[in-house]
Amino acid sequence: xxxxxxxxxxxxxxxxxxxxxxxxxxxxxxxxxxxxxxxxxxxxxxxxxxxxxxxxxxxxxxxxxxxxxxxxxxxxxxxxxxxxxxxxxxxxxxxxxxxxxxxxxxxxxxxxxxxxxxxxxxxxxxxxxxxxxxxxxxxxxxxxxxxxxxxxxxxxxxxxxxxxxxxxxxxxxxxxxxx
Numbered sequence: 002x003x004x005x006x007x008x009x010x011x012x013x014x015x016x017x018x019x020x021x022x023x024x025x026x027x028x029x030x031x032x033x034x035x036x037x038x039x040x041x042x043x044x045x046x047x048x049x050x051x052x053x054x055x056x057x058x059x060x061x062x063x064x065x066x067x068x069x070x071x072x073x074x075x076x077x078x079x080x081x082x083x084x085x086x087x088x089x090x091x092x093x094x095x096x097x098x099x100x101x102x103x104x105x106x107x108x109x110x111x112x113x114x115x116x117x118x119x120x121x122x123x124x125x126x127x128x129x130x131x132x133x134x135x136x137x138x139x140x141x142x143x144x145x146x147x148x149x150x151x152x153x154x155x156x157x158x159x160x161x162x163x164x165x166x167x168x169x170x171x172x173x174x175x176x177x178x179x180x
Contacts, residue, residue, distance in 0.1 A: 002168050005159045012156035013072055019149065020069025023062045030058040049130040057139045064146025068153035071103075074174070091173040092161050099158045107151040114143040
């Protein structure tokens with residue numbers, strides 16, 4: 002179990018690092034958006050490349066930030082019974098959810114996104130817009146994001162199993178979002 006927990010810590014540190022990068026990408030996206038608006042209105046100039054880089058960065062934020070959100074237990078959860086059961090029951094709900102839903106979905110999405118990226122890369126696909134960007138980096142982030150979310154799911158599964166077997170204690174606190 003100690004080897005698995007060490008692997009879990011490694012995965013967690015990768016997710017944390019990429020989560021910090023995605024936080025800075027939000028800032029870059031805002032700066033690019035503001036700069037693009039200023040240039041457009043002040044100098045009557047615009048570029049599709051600057052518009053596209055904004056949604057590229059947004060895709061990076063979402064796909065890289067997903068594993069970070071899962072690691073911090075800040076992901077969206079369907080809270081029908083989770084909030085009213087014991088900590089041990091919460092851990093079992095997490096285990097079942099990870100095994101039956103998250104991991105199969107993420108592995109499947111990684112698998113089906115790979116050919117989507119590979120074809121774009123092989124063809125050197127570029128945007129159809131004048132001044133647009135190459136498309137394969139944003140398609141690669143789909144593959145990377147789902148793969149990272151799969152890895153983080155494995156890390157969470159390892160931690161939940163270690164908690165059930167008494168090797169570690171985990172915080173099952175989940176703060177329900179304000180509606």
